[in-house]
Amino acid sequence: MSQPIKLSYFAWVRERIGRPDETLQPPADVRTVADLIAWLSARGEEYAYAFEKATVIRVAIDRKHVKQDSPIEGAREIAFFPPMTGG
Amino acid sequence: MSQPIKLSYFAWVRERIGRPDETLQPPADVRTVADLIAWLSARGEEYAYAFEKATVIRVAIDRKHVKQDSPIEGAREIAFFPPMTGG
Amino acid sequence: MECASSPARIAVRIQREDFDAAAQANALTRGRADVGAVVTFTGLCRDEGGKLAALELEHYPGMAEDEIARVAAEAESRWPILGGVAIHRYGKIAPGENIVLVVIASSHRAAAFEAAEFMMDYLKTRAPFWKKEHLKDGREGAWVEAKDVDDAAADRWRAT
Amino acid sequence: MECASSPARIAVRIQREDFDAAAQANALTRGRADVGAVVTFTGLCRDEGGKLAALELEHYPGMAEDEIARVAAEAESRWPILGGVAIHRYGKIAPGENIVLVVIASSHRAAAFEAAEFMMDYLKTRAPFWKKEHLKDGREGAWVEAKDVDDAAADRWRAT
Numbered sequence: 001m002s003q004p005i006k007l008s009y010f011a012w013v014r015e016r017i018g019r020p021d022e023t024l025q026p027p028a029d030v031r032t033v034a035d036l037i038a039w040l041s042a043r044g045e046e047y048a049y050a051f052e053k054a055t056v057i058r059v060a061i062d063r064k065h066v067k068q069d070s071p072i073e074g075a076r077e078i079a080f081f082p083p084m085t086g087g
Numbered sequence: 088m089s090q091p092i093k094l095s096y097f098a099w100v101r102e103r104i105g106r107p108d109e110t111l112q113p114p115a116d117v118r119t120v121a122d123l124i125a126w127l128s129a130r131g132e133e134y135a136y137a138f139e140k141a142t143v144i145r146v147a148i149d150r151k152h153v154k155q156d157s158p159i160e161g162a163r164e165i166a167f168f169p170p171m172t173g174g
Numbered sequence: 175m176e177c178a179s180s181p182a183r184i185a186v187r188i189q190r191e192d193f194d195a196a197a198q199a200n201a202l203t204r205g206r207a208d209v210g211a212v213v214t215f216t217g218l219c220r221d222e223g224g225k226l227a228a229l230e231l232e233h234y235p236g237m238a239e240d241e242i243a244r245v246a247a248e249a250e251s252r253w254p255i256l257g258g259v260a261i262h263r264y265g266k267i268a269p270g271e272n273i274v275l276v277v278i279a280s281s282h283r284a285a286a287f288e289a290a291e292f293m294m295d296y297l298k299t300r301a302p303f304w305k306k307e308h309l310k311d312g313r314e315g316a317w318v319e320a321k322d323v324d325d326a327a328a329d330r331w332r333a334t
Numbered sequence: 335m336e337c338a339s340s341p342a343r344i345a346v347r348i349q350r351e352d353f354d355a356a357a358q359a360n361a362l363t364r365g366r367a368d369v370g371a372v373v374t375f376t377g378l379c380r381d382e383g384g385k386l387a388a389l390e391l392e393h394y395p396g397m398a399e400d401e402i403a404r405v406a407a408e409a410e411s412r413w414p415i416l417g418g419v420a421i422h423r424y425g426k427i428a429p430g431e432n433i434v435l436v437v438i439a440s441s442h443r444a445a446a447f448e449a450a451e452f453m454m455d456y457l458k459t460r461a462p463f464w465k466k467e468h469l470k471d472g473r474e475g476a477w478v479e480a481k482d483v484d485d486a487a488a489d490r491w492r493a494t
Contacts, residue, residue, distance in 0.1 A: 011232055011304035012317050063237035065300065079234060079302075083320030086231070086238075086262060086303025087217055087274050087294060087443075098392055098464035099477050150397035152460065166394060166462075170480030173391070173398075173422060173463025174283075174377055174434050174454060196356025199376070207381035207429035213450075214374040216359070220441065221367035269367035281380065284487065287451045290373075294443055327444065 005072070007040075009050070010081035013057065016050035026072075033059045034068040036078065050080070058083055092159070094127075096137070097168035100144065103137035113159075120146045121155040123165065137167070145170060184246035184258035184278070184293075188238045190265045193275050202257040202279040209256050211283040213290040215276045221269035227310045229318075231273070233264040234302035245296040253289040255280055260293060262303060292331050299328040344406035344418035344438070344453075348398045350425045353435050362417040362439040369416050371443040373450040375436045381429035387470045389478075391433070393424040394462035405456040413449040415440055420453060422463060452491050459488040 008021040030039045037054050040047040051057060059066055060079040072078060095108040117126045124141050127134040138144060146153055147166040159165060187193075195216050203209045219229050242260050249255060257279040267273055276293045280286040299320075307315030347353075355376050363369045379389050402420050409415065417439040427433055436453045440446040459480075467475030 008234070010234055010302065011306070014232075060234070060237055060302070063234075063240050065241075079237070081234070081302060082304060082317065084299060084302055085305045085318040085320050086233070086301045087298035087324075095394070097394055097462065098466070101392075147394070147397055147462070150394075150400050152401075166397070168394070168462060169464060169477065171459060171462055172465045172478040172480050173393070173461045174458035174484075194356075195359070195374075199355070199374070203378060203430065205430075207379070208383075209378055209430075210380045212374075212376040212378070214355075214359070214372075214376075215443065215447070216372040216374075217443065218363060218369055218372070219367070220370045224367075270363065270365075270369075283375065283377065283451075283454055284483075287375070287447065287454075291443075291447045294447075323444075 005075055006077040008077060008079040010079065012082055013050045013080045017046050031071055031073070032068065033061075033066060033070050033072060033078070036072055037068065037080075056083065057081070092162055093164040095164060095166040097166065099169055100137045100167045104133050118158055118160070119155065120148075120153060120157050120159060120165070123159055124155065124167075143170065144168070183250055183255050184260060186239055186242045186246055187259070187261045188233065188235070188242070189261065189263060192263070192272055193261045195272070195275050195277070198259045198261070198275060199277045199279075202259065202277060206256075208281060209279045210281045211286040212277065212279045213283075213286040215274075215290050215294055216272055217274040217294070219267045219269050219271050219273055222307075225309055226269055226307055226315070227312075228266045228268050228308040229273070230266050230306040230308060231264045232304045232306065233262070237302050238262065238264075241301045242297055245293055245300060248296070249278070249289045249293050252292070253278075253280065253285040254282075255285065255289055258289070258293075260297065262297070262301060264303065266308070295324070295327040295331060298324045343410055343415050344420060346399055346402045346406055347419075347421045348393065348395070348402070349421065349423060352423070352432055353421045355432070355435050355437070358419045358421070358435060359437045359439075362419065362437060366416075368441060369439045370441045371446040372437065372439045373443075373446040375434075375450050375454055376432055377434040377454070379427045379429050379431050379433055382467075385469055386429055386467055386475070387472075388426050388428050388468040389433070390426050390466040390468060391424045392464045392466065393422070397462050398422065398424075401461045402457055405453055405460060408456070409438075409449045409453050412452070413438075413440065413445040414442075415445065415449055418449070418453075420457065422457070422461060424463065426468070455484070455487040455491065458484045 004025045091112045261275040278290040305318040421435040438450040465478040
């Protein structure tokens with residue numbers, strides 16, 4: 001039942017993973033943002049490096065900030081990035 | 088021993104007294120700002136009217152805010168005015 | 175008379191180009207006499223004691239606009255705001271250049287000051303922008319780290 | 335090296351003429367790259383729902399400058415200020431026109447916001463200016479009354 005999701009990466013998360021975005025279809029047991037981070041981290045060194053301090057990573061689902069325990073069901077785009085430093 | 092003092096009035100204090108400034112020589116027993124207000128108030132209706140609510144009147148000696156219990160000795164200029172409404 | 179939904183009072187723009195803070199502020203007061211206070215905040219790129227050649231500002235297109243609009247909507251719900259503008263630049267920005275602008279017009283000064291400071295505090299911790307340093311010696315510097323003091327500044331608006 | 339006394343960083347002017355807020359703010363940042371934040375406050379004459387033709391601002395010449403300079407000196411002692419301007423107009427001012435300007439430049443936004451708001455709060459309760467209303471129907475209105483809320487705004491800076 002899982003859908004393909006566009007994943008976007010910004011700042012040093014993007015640099016570490018080596019691409020700005022990609023579309024992946026996580027398995028059905030990946031239910032929350034935290035599950036998704038764990039699943040990605042197991043995909044390769046670049047992901048493990050990007051998410052090595054998973055708790056500092058900020059996440060947005062469909063362009064809204066969410067917490068890591070948020071469910072990802074129905075998400076079209078999930079973005080991962082460091083704490084913001086604009087302003 | 089008392090010296091002539093320039094008295095300045097602003098806003099509705101000026102309007103009530105009917106002049107912007109004057110130089111007066113209060114008697115020696117007028118020692119504080121409050122004494123001066125009482126002495127002026129006894130000089131005529133216009134002063135009594137200006138100082139009818141003496142506690143709201145603000146006072147500056149030589150261009151610095153002072154309280155009504157401040158001594159006036161050595162003052163060259165004493166100004167009386169309502170609470171400020173600039174800004 | 176139909177009841178129209180109230181228009182957004184704070185305009186939000188994300189752009190590469192510089193902005194003219196004065197023109198933005200003047201546009202908010204032109205032809206009206208109910209504005210008593212305008213607070214303008216301009217954030218500029220510092221050279222960090224001479225070591226910085228530029229800041230590179232990365233942003234999340236789409237979400238950056240949305241998130242600042244959400245911050246603006248919250249400001250409008252908390253203070254009586256007559257008009258406002260929030261502009262955030264992206265791309266390479268040299269020391270001395272503008273990065274961000276918030277202008278708030280209100281009848282009274284406390285609302286204008288508070289809303290402008292609230293917008294900046296929230297924008298700093300919620301708008302998806304990231305700064306990377308480019309150093310004068312040609313090296314690519316580090317990503318600027320988020321500061322706890324900025325989180326604390328944003329948090330204090332929750333108590334009210 | 336001789337130790338020179340530090341020059342006043344916040345310029346104070348009392349004038350009848352209008353001011354150009356943008357020119358004042360730009361002058362503070364021109365040619366330097368250590369300013370990270372500029373907060374500009376402009377206070378304008380409101381028409382009070384259409385009833386006001388003008389405000390007449392009376393001031394105490396000499397003391398007005400001195401008192402704002404004292405407020406500025408206190409701001410400089412409390413916050414790391416890189417530059418600033420405070421301008422207060424006097425005379426007859428029509429609705430929509432500028433009355434007062436405070437601009438503060440600092441490295442960081444919290445200092446710029448706080449110092450500008452402090453200056454305005456103190457200036458409102460300590461600078462010797464008085465406003466008289468002139469009404470649209472030709473009548474001379476009342477002297478504007480001082481507000482308790484302004485005293486409260488100034489008082490809160492004492493707790494810090």
